[in-house]
Amino acid sequence: xxxxxYATSLDxxxxxxxxxxxxxxxxxxxxxxxxxxxxxxxxxLNFRLIEAEAGRIVFQGQPEFNSLNPMGGVHGGWxxxxxxxxxxxxxxxxxxxGSFYTTLEFKINITRAIPMGRLANIVGNIxxxxxxxxVAHGQIVDAETGRLYATGSTTCIxxxxxx
Numbered sequence: 001x002x003x004x005x006y007a008t009s010l011d012x013x014x015x016x017x018x019x020x021x022x023x024x025x026x027x028x029x030x031x032x033x034x035x036x037x038x039x040x041x042x043x044x045l046n047f048r049l050i051e052a053e054a055g056r057i058v059f060q061g062q063p064e065f066n067s068l069n070p071m072g073g074v075h076g077g078w079x080x081x082x083x084x085x086x087x088x089x090x091x092x093x094x095x096x097x098g099s100f101y102t103t104l105e106f107k108i109n110i111t112r113a114i115p116m117g118r119l120a121n122i123v124g125n126i127x128x129x130x131x132x133x134x135v136a137h138g139q140i141v142d143a144e145t146g147r148l149y150a151t152g153s154t155t156c157i158x159x160x161x162x163x
Contacts, residue, residue, distance in 0.1 A: 004048050007037035020161050024095030028052040047082050047122060049089075055126040057089040060143060062119050073113055080108050083138045083152035086124030091134030091156040094126055099160050101134060106154035112147070119143040132158055
């Protein structure tokens with residue numbers, strides 16, 4: 001496993017022109033392999049890309065103290081953000097050169113509380129990828145036991161450069 005390099009300024013994020021020269025799968029594999037910088041949100045919420053293949057993405061993450069809500073539980077925003085990332089990045093693996101995506105809507109269901117510091121796999125799988133939309137689902141599961149913490153679904157809009 002490589003050391004993750006996170007973008008720390010707008011200048012370090014991949015220029016749009018360079019992104020559009022790669023397929024979505026090539027882009028995601030570049031982040032996985034450390035050839036491209038991971039987004040700052042991954043550092044903020046302590047998750048990293050470990051698998052990237054056509055139609056499937058796996059992140060690993062651990063909610064930390066800064067992810068807690070006022071009652072001491074992991075904030076729903078942590079679940080939502082990591083699931084949105086996995087599901088929409090699964091859609092990204094199907095995006096052709098010259099195109100990109102953004103989340104149109106997503107929904108999550110938290111099935112049980114994830115303990116702070118517990119290592120989880122955040123898995124996104126594509127259900128449909130068309131010319132203008134992509135649909136995916138995801139899960140957060142315990143990396144050791146496979147226990148389910150949350151599920152989700154998303155719809156992404158796929159855009160061509162210049163749209």
